[in-house]
Amino acid sequence: MKPITATNDFVIKFANVNGSGSASANELFAKAILRMGVPVSPRNIFPSNIQGLPTWYEVRVNERGWLGRRGGVDMMVAMNPQTWDADVKELAPGGYLFYDSTKPLPPSKFRDDIVVIGMPLTAICNRTYADARQRQLFKNIMYVGALSVLLGIDDAEIRKLFGEQYKGKEKLLDSNVKALELGRDYAREHLAHPIGLQVRRADAVGERIFVDGNSAAALGCVYGGATVCAWYPITPSSSLAEAFQKYCMKYRVDAETGANKFAIVQAEDEIASIGIVVGAGWNGARAFTTTSGPGISLMNEFIGLAYFAEIPVTIIDVQRGGPSTGMPTRTQQSDVLACAYASHGDTKHVLLFPEDPHECFEFSALALDLADRLQTPIFVLSDLDIGMNQRLTAPFVWDDAREYDRGKVMTAAELEAGKEFARYKDVDGDGIPYRTYPGTHPSKGAYFTRGTSRDPYARYSERGPDYVYNMQRLLKKFATARTLVPAPVPRAARQKTRHGAIYYGSTSPAMDEAIAALEDDGLNLDTLRVRAFPFADSVAEFIAAHEAVFVVEQNRDGQLRTLLVNEFGIDPAKLVPILHYDGTPITARFIAEAIGAHLRAARVAPIGKDKVA
Amino acid sequence: MTYIAKPKLHHPTLACNAIGFTRRDYEGKISTLCAGCGHDSISAAIIQACWELDIEPHRVAKLSGIGCSSKTPDYFLGQSHGFNTVHGRMPSVLTGANLANRELIYLGVSGDGDSASIGIGQFVHAIRRGVNMVYIVENNGVYGLTKGQFSATADLGSKSKKGVVNTDSPLDLVGLALQLGASFVARGFSGDKKQLVPLIKAAIKHRGPAVLDVISPCVAFNNHPGSTKSYDYVREHNEAANRLDFIDVRDEIVVDYAAGELIDITQHDGSVLRLRKLHANHDPHDRVAALAYVHERQAKGEVVTGLLYVDAEAEDLHRHLNTVPTPFHRLGAKELSPGAATLAKINAALR
Numbered sequence: 001m002k003p004i005t006a007t008n009d010f011v012i013k014f015a016n017v018n019g020s021g022s023a024s025a026n027e028l029f030a031k032a033i034l035r036m037g038v039p040v041s042p043r044n045i046f047p048s049n050i051q052g053l054p055t056w057y058e059v060r061v062n063e064r065g066w067l068g069r070r071g072g073v074d075m076m077v078a079m080n081p082q083t084w085d086a087d088v089k090e091l092a093p094g095g096y097l098f099y100d101s102t103k104p105l106p107p108s109k110f111r112d113d114i115v116v117i118g119m120p121l122t123a124i125c126n127r128t129y130a131d132a133r134q135r136q137l138f139k140n141i142m143y144v145g146a147l148s149v150l151l152g153i154d155d156a157e158i159r160k161l162f163g164e165q166y167k168g169k170e171k172l173l174d175s176n177v178k179a180l181e182l183g184r185d186y187a188r189e190h191l192a193h194p195i196g197l198q199v200r201r202a203d204a205v206g207e208r209i210f211v212d213g214n215s216a217a218a219l220g221c222v223y224g225g226a227t228v229c230a231w232y233p234i235t236p237s238s239s240l241a242e243a244f245q246k247y248c249m250k251y252r253v254d255a256e257t258g259a260n261k262f263a264i265v266q267a268e269d270e271i272a273s274i275g276i277v278v279g280a281g282w283n284g285a286r287a288f289t290t291t292s293g294p295g296i297s298l299m300n301e302f303i304g305l306a307y308f309a310e311i312p313v314t315i316i317d318v319q320r321g322g323p324s325t326g327m328p329t330r331t332q333q334s335d336v337l338a339c340a341y342a343s344h345g346d347t348k349h350v351l352l353f354p355e356d357p358h359e360c361f362e363f364s365a366l367a368l369d370l371a372d373r374l375q376t377p378i379f380v381l382s383d384l385d386i387g388m389n390q391r392l393t394a395p396f397v398w399d400d401a402r403e404y405d406r407g408k409v410m411t412a413a414e415l416e417a418g419k420e421f422a423r424y425k426d427v428d429g430d431g432i433p434y435r436t437y438p439g440t441h442p443s444k445g446a447y448f449t450r451g452t453s454r455d456p457y458a459r460y461s462e463r464g465p466d467y468v469y470n471m472q473r474l475l476k477k478f479a480t481a482r483t484l485v486p487a488p489v490p491r492a493a494r495q496k497t498r499h500g501a502i503y504y505g506s507t508s509p510a511m512d513e514a515i516a517a518l519e520d521d522g523l524n525l526d527t528l529r530v531r532a533f534p535f536a537d538s539v540a541e542f543i544a545a546h547e548a549v550f551v552v553e554q555n556r557d558g559q560l561r562t563l564l565v566n567e568f569g570i571d572p573a574k575l576v577p578i579l580h581y582d583g584t585p586i587t588a589r590f591i592a593e594a595i596g597a598h599l600r601a602a603r604v605a606p607i608g609k610d611k612v613a
Numbered sequence: 614m615t616y617i618a619k620p621k622l623h624h625p626t627l628a629c630n631a632i633g634f635t636r637r638d639y640e641g642k643i644s645t646l647c648a649g650c651g652h653d654s655i656s657a658a659i660i661q662a663c664w665e666l667d668i669e670p671h672r673v674a675k676l677s678g679i680g681c682s683s684k685t686p687d688y689f690l691g692q693s694h695g696f697n698t699v700h701g702r703m704p705s706v707l708t709g710a711n712l713a714n715r716e717l718i719y720l721g722v723s724g725d726g727d728s729a730s731i732g733i734g735q736f737v738h739a740i741r742r743g744v745n746m747v748y749i750v751e752n753n754g755v756y757g758l759t760k761g762q763f764s765a766t767a768d769l770g771s772k773s774k775k776g777v778v779n780t781d782s783p784l785d786l787v788g789l790a791l792q793l794g795a796s797f798v799a800r801g802f803s804g805d806k807k808q809l810v811p812l813i814k815a816a817i818k819h820r821g822p823a824v825l826d827v828i829s830p831c832v833a834f835n836n837h838p839g840s841t842k843s844y845d846y847v848r849e850h851n852e853a854a855n856r857l858d859f860i861d862v863r864d865e866i867v868v869d870y871a872a873g874e875l876i877d878i879t880q881h882d883g884s885v886l887r888l889r890k891l892h893a894n895h896d897p898h899d900r901v902a903a904l905a906y907v908h909e910r911q912a913k914g915e916v917v918t919g920l921l922y923v924d925a926e927a928e929d930l931h932r933h934l935n936t937v938p939t940p941f942h943r944l945g946a947k948e949l950s951p952g953a954a955t956l957a958k959i960n961a962a963l964r
Binding site: 034208209210211219222223224225227228230251252254257258259260261262263264265267268269271272273274275276277278279280281282283284285286287301302305395396397398399400402403404406436437438439440441442443446447448449450451452460 | 669670671672674676686687691692693694695696697698699702704705706707708709710711712713714716717734735737738742931934935936937938940941942944945946948949950951952953955956959960963964
């Protein structure tokens with residue numbers, strides 16, 4: 001058996017019991033490595049429960065900066081007896097198993113092709129601490145201490161993190177440092193160290209920040225001027241609304257009066273959530289809701305109303321596995337079609353696809369602008385992988401000169417000056433009509449908003465030509481949206497190639513790495529990262545410029561591919577689906593293998609044809 | 614159909630209110646409801662109430678769901694913004710609108726199908742939250758637009774026009790509103806304008822959720838013998854608990870009734886609700902007693918009307934959320950964005 005040796009390039013997985021306080025210790029571990037200048041990408045893997053059941057935290061350490069899930073485990077910190085067998089099995093040959101050796105285990109519980117590192121954590125805790133809660137919590141800190149010795153993590157960084165976390169709480173600080181020292185002392189005295197996996201100080205993190213997408217999106221809504229948030233708890237989106245509340249309490253309370261420049265309502269369901277947002281948007285507030293797939297289903301009638309009545313609405317959908325309750329704590333990109341064509345009747349909606357927390361911030365703020373500009377629902381399609389995991393990402397940026405785009409709102413002064421107000425008339429040729437806020441003018445600019453058909457002056461009308469005029473104008477507006485949404489991001493292969501790949505959202509980090517791996521194998525691909533729907537013309541041009549285009553997605557049915565085929569009338573045979581949908585984040589290995597197999601087959605195909613001929 | 618324009622001309626001697634508007638200025642489009650529909654009487658009462666209160670029509674936002682009743686906001690207050698939302702969901706839209714701008718008056722108009730059947734959840738939660746609104750249910754116990762099906766407020770044993778007898782228990786919106794914490798609960802009858810207009814005025818002046826259940830017979834589908842929401846039935850069984858006089862802040866209060874018959878209730882803005890008690894044992898300050906009273910009379914087959922409960926000092930959702938008084942659309946990036954310097958600090962804390 002040859003133990004794995006790797007520096008700044010390995011995967012360590014923590015198998016814990018939910019509710020045992022492991023989350024903060026594990027985050028401490030990841031952050032300490034980051035502070036050494038080495039990129040990490042952690043992922044929470046948690047079933048749908050509250051306490052006592054298994055939960056995992058997988059940390060990928062990678063100096064090259066690959067942030068996607070790699071797959072495979074080089075070191076397992078096995079703290080949950082319940083999942084022991086599966087956890088041990090998951091380790092790569094030559095990997096390291098770190099476990100609590102307080103209670104002896106029979107040899108059959110181990111493997112002979114791995115390195116076993118036992119530490120009597122419970123025993124040490126029990127003789128050090130009398131309090132049951134402390135015994136549990138400090139056990140976690142203690143294993144972080146031991147790991148720091150084994151893996152060569154600078155304990156000064158951990159102490160610094162403690163200092164920041166427990167500023168002004170000296171007692172907590174001291175007890176945490178003590179637990180850390182206990183772990184380090186034991187490892188130094190009793191465990192073979194260093195092991196083959198090592199962290200070495202580097203300079204590969206730079207200015208980047210470490211944050212989860214839900215917090216980032218919430219902050220984007222604060223900066224973007226959202227004043228009304230209505231939501232209903234649903235995993236994995238709840239932490240977004242809660243983060244918005246937290247940031248608002250900090251940054252949106254009037255310093256003089258103590259009054260809130262925001263209103264947050266936890267509604268009775270998703271229908272009421274979107275209803276509140278529609279009402280607030282109609283009345284001039286920037287409003288948003290956050291939800292996941294099942295919530296989108298419930299909101300459908302209102303989404304159609306907002307589309308037809310032309311009301312600004314921002315919906316942040318943190319996607320999870322469906323249908324129905326599906327896999328509520330697993331990630332997917334499976335709401336693309338449900339959002340693009342949400343509701344009854346002929347509808348189409350603007351979708352934004354953030355790739356990471358940085359874009360969650362950007363696109364949430366942008367969505368509020370676009371909703372006002374286009375007077376329509378705007379969807380931000382995040383997912384659990386981005387939303388609920390801390391990710392290394394470019395710092396947030398805000399320009400203080402930036403004003404909110406409130407769109408076409410006719411003022412009392414304009415009405416008074418005699419400017420014609422026709423709520424549903426295309427005055428500027430871009431399909432976007434003017435609106436008025438309720439209460440603007442005593443005798444001009446009032447109108448009746450309805451989901452039923454009306455003429456350009458908002459008068460009830462069931463005349464065919466009035467209906468068609470309106471529906472055509474909405475299409476024109478959608479074409480205008482195409483010019484306002486974030487453009488796709490192209491990347492050319494090192495060599496000219498006949499093959500391309502389209503991807504979006506949280507697939508980005510895995511895709512970046514897969515492309516590099518394929519290039520190392522001499523397989524070249526141009527790529528295009530789609531950032532919004534409606535698609536820019538450059539998406540069609542990209543497809544036209546290649547013989548075959550892979551569409552990489554995290555759903556079963558190739559939903560973005562369907563959208564591409566439908567919107568551009570593209571021959572489906574040209575778009576090869578590469579689909580990952582088991583609920584775990586897509587990996588570079590998966591993409592490289594799937595695309596690689598196609599490309600190699602394509603290489604040999606002409607020869608085969610010749611032979612047959 | 615509402616595209617028929619209503620002539621704007623009116624008689625030169627038509628009376629003006631204190632802000633110079635005639636009643637005609639509070640009208641809307643021509644109603645498309647059936648002749649004799651109770652809902653049109655309610656629209657007329659709303660017009661009268663707003664005119665008497667000297668409300669600027671454009672400072673009212675009128676919202677509704679779907680159904681005959683929900684069409685009516687097009688037929689009054691033509692200078693107000695209106696919103697005909699989706700079936701049963703007016704309360705959430707009104708809640709959002711109210712959060713966005715608390716300077717306007719929010720008038721929600723709904724029906725028994727809209728509020729008691731499909732929309733019962735939103736009816737419940739908007740009241741629970743204490744949204745400052747007038748919530749009028751135009752209650753006829755029947756679906757008019759879809760031609761005569763029972764709604765959830767149809768009484769047990771009441772007979773539909775087609776002869777079907779209702780076997781489901783009715784929902785009592787007044788009892789429900791009392792339980793849910795509505796701070797103003799009243800019931801009116803579309804055929805009794807003298808009672809209805811002051812009730813609407815009082816509801817408008819109330820801060821908090823004001824629920825007004827108005828029995829409004831459907832002449833097309835629920836006005837036949839065997840119906841318990843017909844004009845004849847309600848007239849025969851109407852038990853008025855009290856008669857209300859609404860006295861605005863500026864009006865002088867003149868006592869012209871014997872003590873013991875009157876209750877004066879001063880609302881948060883100083884306006885006074887003067888109740889002439891018709892039933893000696895009903896105290897409109899007592900929520901529990903109001904509930905018992907309504908149930909007791911209902912058991913006797915009587916429809917109690919009047920102001921049943923009021924909490925003049927009630928708070929509303931904005932108080933609970935401690936929001937700034939400025940309408941949100943007036944807040945720009947200067948007020949709402951924490952700024953680049955703060956963001957730099959946030960970034961630093963995330964490293």
